[in-house]
Amino acid sequence: MAKISINLATGSLQKEEIIVGIDLGTTNSLVAFINPDKNPMVINDTGKGVLVPSIVHFNANGDAVVGNEAKEFLISDPSNTIFSVKRLLGRSYKDVAAHQDTFSYKIIDDENDALVKIKAGDKFYTPIELSAEILKELKARAEHALKTPVNRAVITVPAYFNDSQRQATRDAGRLAGLDVLRIVNEPTAASLAYGIGLDPTQQKTIAVYDLGGGTFDVSILSIQNGIFEVLATNGNTFLGGDDFDRAIVHHWIEKNKLDSAALSADQGLMQSLRLKAEEAKKALSTQNLFNEKIGEIWCTLDKQTFEELISSKVAETLDACKQALSDANLTVKEIDEVVLVGGSTRTPYVKAKVAEFFNSTPHDQINPDEVVALGAAIQADILAGNRSDILLLDVTPLSLGIETMGGLMDVIIPRNAKVPTKAGRQYTTSIDGQVNMKISVFQGERDLVKENRKLAEFDLRGIPAMPAGLPKVDINFMLNADGILTVQAIELRSGVKQEIDITPSYGLTDDTVEKMLIDSITHAKSDVEQRMLIEARSEGEQLVYTAERFLEKHGNFLTTQEITDTKTYIESLKSALATAEKDTILKKADELNEFTRPFAERVMDMAVSSAMKGKSIEE
Numbered sequence: 001m002a003k004i005s006i007n008l009a010t011g012s013l014q015k016e017e018i019i020v021g022i023d024l025g026t027t028n029s030l031v032a033f034i035n036p037d038k039n040p041m042v043i044n045d046t047g048k049g050v051l052v053p054s055i056v057h058f059n060a061n062g063d064a065v066v067g068n069e070a071k072e073f074l075i076s077d078p079s080n081t082i083f084s085v086k087r088l089l090g091r092s093y094k095d096v097a098a099h100q101d102t103f104s105y106k107i108i109d110d111e112n113d114a115l116v117k118i119k120a121g122d123k124f125y126t127p128i129e130l131s132a133e134i135l136k137e138l139k140a141r142a143e144h145a146l147k148t149p150v151n152r153a154v155i156t157v158p159a160y161f162n163d164s165q166r167q168a169t170r171d172a173g174r175l176a177g178l179d180v181l182r183i184v185n186e187p188t189a190a191s192l193a194y195g196i197g198l199d200p201t202q203q204k205t206i207a208v209y210d211l212g213g214g215t216f217d218v219s220i221l222s223i224q225n226g227i228f229e230v231l232a233t234n235g236n237t238f239l240g241g242d243d244f245d246r247a248i249v250h251h252w253i254e255k256n257k258l259d260s261a262a263l264s265a266d267q268g269l270m271q272s273l274r275l276k277a278e279e280a281k282k283a284l285s286t287q288n289l290f291n292e293k294i295g296e297i298w299c300t301l302d303k304q305t306f307e308e309l310i311s312s313k314v315a316e317t318l319d320a321c322k323q324a325l326s327d328a329n330l331t332v333k334e335i336d337e338v339v340l341v342g343g344s345t346r347t348p349y350v351k352a353k354v355a356e357f358f359n360s361t362p363h364d365q366i367n368p369d370e371v372v373a374l375g376a377a378i379q380a381d382i383l384a385g386n387r388s389d390i391l392l393l394d395v396t397p398l399s400l401g402i403e404t405m406g407g408l409m410d411v412i413i414p415r416n417a418k419v420p421t422k423a424g425r426q427y428t429t430s431i432d433g434q435v436n437m438k439i440s441v442f443q444g445e446r447d448l449v450k451e452n453r454k455l456a457e458f459d460l461r462g463i464p465a466m467p468a469g470l471p472k473v474d475i476n477f478m479l480n481a482d483g484i485l486t487v488q489a490i491e492l493r494s495g496v497k498q499e500i501d502i503t504p505s506y507g508l509t510d511d512t513v514e515k516m517l518i519d520s521i522t523h524a525k526s527d528v529e530q531r532m533l534i535e536a537r538s539e540g541e542q543l544v545y546t547a548e549r550f551l552e553k554h555g556n557f558l559t560t561q562e563i564t565d566t567k568t569y570i571e572s573l574k575s576a577l578a579t580a581e582k583d584t585i586l587k588k589a590d591e592l593n594e595f596t597r598p599f600a601e602r603v604m605d606m607a608v609s610s611a612m613k614g615k616s617i618e619e
Contacts, residue, residue: 018033018150019153020032020033020138020139020142020376020377020380021040021154021189021380022154022155022156023156023186024054024156025054026087026213026214026215027054027212027214027242028051028054028213029052029053029134029138030042030043030050030051030138030369030370031043031138031142031373032373032376033142033146033377033380034378040193040374040375040377040381042374043141043145043146045142048067048068048141051369052134053071054083054086055071055074055081055082056081056082056085056130057069057073057077057080058081058120058121062121066134066137074271079120080120082105082120082130084103085118086127088107088127089165089168089169090115090127090161090164090166090167090169092116093108095116096116105118106118108593115535122583122587124586127172128171128175128528129172129175129532131168132173133176135172135176139176150178152180153180153380154180154181154184154376154379154380155170155183155184155376156184156185156186156189156375156376157185158185158210158233159186159217160235163425164425167410170411170414171528174520174528175524175525175528184375184379185219185228186219186372187208187230187339188228189371189378190341190372191206191339191375192379193372193375193378194339194365196337197226202223205222206223207220207335208339209321209354210341211240211317211350212240212241213240213343213344214239214240214241215239215240216235216320217237218235218317218320218321219232220232231328231330233324234324234327236317236320240342241281241343244277244309244313245281248277248301248309249273251301252297252301256297269294273294276299277299280292281306281347284306288303289302290302306349310349314350318353321354321357321358337360337363338358338362342368343369345364346368351364396417398415398444398516399415399444399445400412400455400504402440405430405534406537406538407450407534408534409444410425412424412477413477419479420480421478422477424475425475427475428468428469428473429463429466429470429473430468430469433467434465434468434471435463435464436462437463438459439459439475439498441455441457442454442455443455443504444516444520445517445519446527447528447530448527451519451523453516455485455502455504456487458498458500459498460473460497463496464491464493468545473490474492475487475489476490479504483503483504484501484502486499486500486502487499487500529582532582533585536589537577537585539586539589540577540586541577544573550600551566557599557602557606569588569591570592576588
């Protein structure tokens with residue numbers, strides 16, 4: 001294996017090599033690199049196209065196909081074809097419950113704060129595993145096109161992604177065999193592609209308007225001394241070019257007086273209409289009339305009607321821009337530049353409305369589908385130390401985090417984060433009445449804390465005794481410019497607080513850091529598999545605990561048969577927990593959940609009605 005040379009002061013790689021920039025998108029993903037002429041360039045492997053649809057299909061054997069090949073299964077095998085997985089990254093079921101009907105595949109509902117899982121065939125997948133499949137495809141295409149191994153990448157995420165979503169993206173990269181050097185905000189990458197922010201003397205306030213296929217967001221950025229600060233973000237994760245297509249389809253259904261019920265049953269025709277609508281939308285960017293047929297159905301649309309159909313959706317995006325400006329305490333006059341991102345900004349009406357709103361001509365010279373990936377490639381080039389004109393700020397050489405259930409490492413400040421920095425996460429108790437929480441701080445890249453370096457340990461004492469899951473404990477990491485890490489734990493309901501100062505890199509040589517990094521890459525696949533198994537076991541054990549407690553407290557509201565069957569399902573899950581089979585554990589947990597849900601809801605309904613009569617059922 002080739003050694004990785006790392007400058008500990010900056011975290012940058014010492015030798016020039018290809019580090020790719022990846023735009024992991026909701027609808028499409030793509031990969032870019034800096035070519036020998038020192039220009040960013042997207043990769044089009046063997047003419048397959050630049051854009052790789054972010055779709056994963058699993059066949060009967062559980063083998064994955066990604067991209068255009070997977071797209072064909074959206075109609076023929078929707079339950080095993082996963083799309084828009086980016087919406088689920090780092091999310092719990094509660095986060096996505098309201099949008100369950102937009103997915104044609106099964107999202108496991110365990111009615112708690114655990115991260116979502118997706119069922120395809122008899123297997124259970126996390127969004128991290130699914131995103132890793134997309135990243136593996138991008139890595140393979142890059143390696144095939146560049147004729148060289150690609151092991152390192154910069155991956156972009158929306159500016160509004162929280163720490164959990166960023167860590168999930170980083171984990172997906174590792175699972176795909178990539179050392180993720182930096183997670184970069186998409187608007188920052190787009191700005192870099194236009195050269196904004198590369199000059200350290202430049203001071204600018206810019207707006208990045210990003211309208212993709214399924215999502216919209218606007219970010220207001222302040223750029224000073226080469227540092228990008230997100231002042232405000234706004235948007236709608238369920239608004240995009242797909243809505244333009246739907247509006248056209250509905251227009252054609254009305255014009256042709258088609259039977260909506262019959263159309264719903266004919267998914268093939270609906271898909272044909274949707275594809276034709278997409279064609280019409282693109283055509284009306286350069287012509288005034290679109291006039292084609294699908295069988296006997298006339299698909300006619302003129303530019304003016306199209307603009308009327310989408311005007312309310314575009315107005316929604318401008319309302320979001322208004323809100324973002326308000327949140328940043330800025331006026332339109334204070335915005336120096338506007339950058340357009342996302343394929344849907346090609347629509348002339350969108351461009352015109354954005355220009356009108358900001359009272360300036362937006363940057364649209366670079367292909368809006370490619371601009372984020374190109375910017376990520378520029379960021380990768382900076383990290384590789386190939387650009388002498390740019391100063392790379394000090395960064396953390398190794399990740400910092402805490403131990404969570406099952407001996408897992410939960411990263412709070414990732415490797416390559418700029419210094420000084422601060423980050424935090426919220427945790428809770430796993431046992432009823434828990435009054436103390438042990439906080440163990442580790443440094444390293446492995447998923448299991450036993451493989452990392454322990455820095456410190458302390459107890460947060462005096463947590464008020466409450467049912468499991470109710471206390472809210474914020475754990476904050478603050479790393480200053482001198483490399484001193486302050487770890488603070490605070491229980492929000494009571495204000496109980498504890499903190500400790502640590503010097504994380506003390507005693508680590510370059511060789512030690514290098515070995516830790518190489519080990520993390522070598523063991524990435526087995527580490528992630530172990531993590532998934534431990535997480536499945538932790539969830540299964542929690543479910544057994546909850547179900548047994550439910551039977552104790554509410555058994556008098558259940559039939560004898562319900563109690564007997566529930567106990568059978570619990571025993572079945574307990575047996576699965578003794579195995580090392582992640583999918584078996586999740587399957588048994590899913591079965592217990594499905595069986596108990598109807599009468600759990602019945603008991604809760606009775607609790608509500610009793611409470612309304614002045615009685616109460618113990619929770």
